[in-house]
Amino acid sequence: xxxxxxxxxxxxxxxxxxxxxxxxxxxxxxxxxxxxxxxxxxxxxxxxxxxxxxxxxxxxxxxxxxxxxxxxxxxxxxxxxxxxxxxxxxxxxxxxxxxxxxxxxxxxxxxxxxxx
Amino acid sequence: xxxxxxxxxxxxxxxxxxxxxxxxxxxxxxxxxxxxxxxxxxxxxxxxxxxxxxxxxxxxxxxxxxxxxxxxxxxxxxxxxxxxxxxxxxxxxxxxxxxxxxxxxxxxx
Numbered sequence: 265x266x267x268x269x270x271x272x273x274x275x276x277x278x279x280x281x282x283x284x285x286x287x288x289x290x291x292x293x294x295x296x297x298x299x300x301x302x303x304x305x306x307x308x309x310x311x312x313x314x315x316x317x318x319x320x321x322x323x324x325x326x327x328x329x330x331x332x333x334x335x336x337x338x339x340x341x342x343x344x345x346x347x348x349x350x351x352x353x354x355x356x357x358x359x360x361x362x363x364x365x366x367x368x369x370x371x372x373x374x375x376x377x378x379x380x
Numbered sequence: 381x382x383x384x385x386x387x388x389x390x391x392x393x394x395x396x397x398x399x400x401x402x403x404x405x406x407x408x409x410x411x412x413x414x415x416x417x418x419x420x421x422x423x424x425x426x427x428x429x430x431x432x433x434x435x436x437x438x439x440x441x442x443x444x445x446x447x448x449x450x451x452x453x454x455x456x457x458x459x460x461x462x463x464x465x466x467x468x469x470x471x472x473x474x475x476x477x478x479x480x481x482x483x484x485x486x487x488x489x
Contacts, residue, residue: 298477307467307481308423357422368413369477371422 266292266362270372277348277379284344285375287358293338294360298369299331302355314341348379382406384480386468391486392458400453400483402468410471412444412451417482418464426453426466455485463487 267290277283287297295316300308312333313321320333330352332344345352355376359369384404392398402412411430415423427435429444429451441454455462465482472478 305465305482305484308479310476310478313476359423368425368428371415371424373422 266370268370268372274376282346287341289339289360297341298359300357350379353379386480386483389484396458397456402451404470406470406472408472413469414453415467416464458487
């Protein structure tokens with residue numbers, strides 16, 4: 265099946281700093297990738313849809329200036345959490361869509377961000 | 381608004397059969413998917429129903445009734461490794477997928 269990687273798998277940063285998370289589709293081209301946020305024992309909350317070569321589409325309530333998304337190529341999307349605060353601590357997961365007749369999503373392994 | 385309802389927790393014993401229901405109310409509907417997520421891991425795709433009926437994949441089956449806005453995931457011959465969270469998800473079109481809150485399945489020996 266399709267493989268999506270994410271880097272780093274975990275990161276600890278200080279308040280006020282920025283953190284970049286990379287999401288790569290390893291064996292397929294993904295024109296569309298998704299970024300989710302998940303709190304412990306809760307569902308996945310879609311933050312934004314990342315489209316290659318164009319601006320990301322953010323969900324309501326998600327600050328686009330705080331969560332910068334860049335989808336520079338068909339295999340790479342990045343999420344940068346700018347000026348991170350402790351409340352940004354969460355599990356961030358990316359996924360990519362492979363339309364194979366239905367809309368299966370392949371998820372990356374996730375990045376656990378802790379802001380101190 | 382858009383919503384997916386599924387039970388928060390289910391407990392079953394090894395070897396048993398368990399059914400996790402999902403009802404949905406969305407502005408668009410193209411299909412219902414199921415994902416499994418172990419603690420600390422990423423969700424993995426289990427099944428998809430675009431049309432009414434039953435889809436079977438090994439020990440897992442998924443059912444959809446579009447007229448009832450209802451589906452379920454059926455897990456047979458439960459194993460300890462099946463302990464995880466299970467999410468139903470609706471593809472609403474336009475590449476957008478909405479996930480349910482998840483059902484935590486506990487499998488006991």
